[in-house]
Amino acid sequence: MSMVSETPTSHDQHGRYPEATTVEDVRRNLAAVQARIVAACQRVGRDPATVRLLPVSKTKPETRLRLAHAAGCRMLGENKPQEAYRKWTSMQDLTDLRWSVIGHLQTNKAKLVARFATEFHALDSVRVAAALDHRLQLGGRTLDVFVQVNTSGEASKYGLSPDAVPAFLQLLPAFTTLRVRGLMTLALFSSDAERVRQCFVRLRELRDRLRQDAPPGVVLDELSMGMSGDFEIAIEEGATVVRVGQAIFGARPMPDSYYWPGEPSTQEPKT
Ligand SMILES: *Cc1c(COP(=O)(O)O)cnc(C)c1O
Numbered sequence: 001m002s003m004v005s006e007t008p009t010s011h012d013q014h015g016r017y018p019e020a021t022t023v024e025d026v027r028r029n030l031a032a033v034q035a036r037i038v039a040a041c042q043r044v045g046r047d048p049a050t051v052r053l054l055p056v057s058k059t060k061p062e063t064r065l066r067l068a069h070a071a072g073c074r075m076l077g078e079n080k081p082q083e084a085y086r087k088w089t090s091m092q093d094l095t096d097l098r099w100s101v102i103g104h105l106q107t108n109k110a111k112l113v114a115r116f117a118t119e120f121h122a123l124d125s126v127r128v129a130a131a132l133d134h135r136l137q138l139g140g141r142t143l144d145v146f147v148q149v150n151t152s153g154e155a156s157k158y159g160l161s162p163d164a165v166p167a168f169l170q171l172l173p174a175f176t177t178l179r180v181r182g183l184m185t186l187a188l189f190s191s192d193a194e195r196v197r198q199c200f201v202r203l204r205e206l207r208d209r210l211r212q213d214a215p216p217g218v219v220l221d222e223l224s225m226g227m228s229g230d231f232e233i234a235i236e237e238g239a240t241v242v243r244v245g246q247a248i249f250g251a252r253p254m255p256d257s258y259y260w261p262g263e264p265s266t267q268e269p270k271t
Helices: 023-044 062-070 081-090 107-116 126-139 162-174 193-211 231-236
Strands: 052-055 075-078 098-101 119-123 143-148 178-184 222-224 241-244
Touching (some): 023 052, 062 081, 081 098, 119 126, 126 162, 143 162
Parallel strands (some): 075 098, 178 222
């Protein structure tokens, strides 16, 4: 077996990452994650500059987000539109801080996202695309978007089935404010590294297949995949954006089923 295929998940760390409470903590955690990104790139001969680390600050209070900014973060990921909007509103003094919404969006929240977000990683319906485009037009803004794909086959996961992606992409040029950058996925939440890897492989192969025939303006350069427990495997399989929360900010107080409704069956029990 190659070294690459032996890279484990670190889902056993889930819920155990120590809370970062100082700017030094955040700096140290960012450096540790960056070092792991570099090592993963080296295993597969990739240039680390082709992988962007997106720190995910969901559930963390504004004071912690300000630490991250002081530590050099200029874009933060949030999965709930209202929470993100509230944080954006109260942190307007940090004029160089940008926001990436990475979680499922309901049509009636598109208005919020269109106001402040720079990126949206979870596009999975025409209705949401239309709602975003409408609001972005009104505000004279554009939005970088990633199409979310369900690569694990779990009914509880959001995202389009891989089969539905080609036709979906064909509809997107109509929404001129949306700049399609690539695909996004959440892998199976499992300590079975091979099955996790298969999710990432599926996303990359889908992207490679669709790239040539992508409609005008739809650019499929990016693969947003990998989080604290599996970002090294994602990088080995081609991730260009890794969304990392706990390994930077510390564990969240509630299990992920709380943030990702409908997913408790995929969670492993915490000890
Ligand atoms: C929370 C979240 C992440 C980051 O998860 P961590 O375990 O904190 O690294 C990544 N992607 C999405 C969509 C999320 O909601």
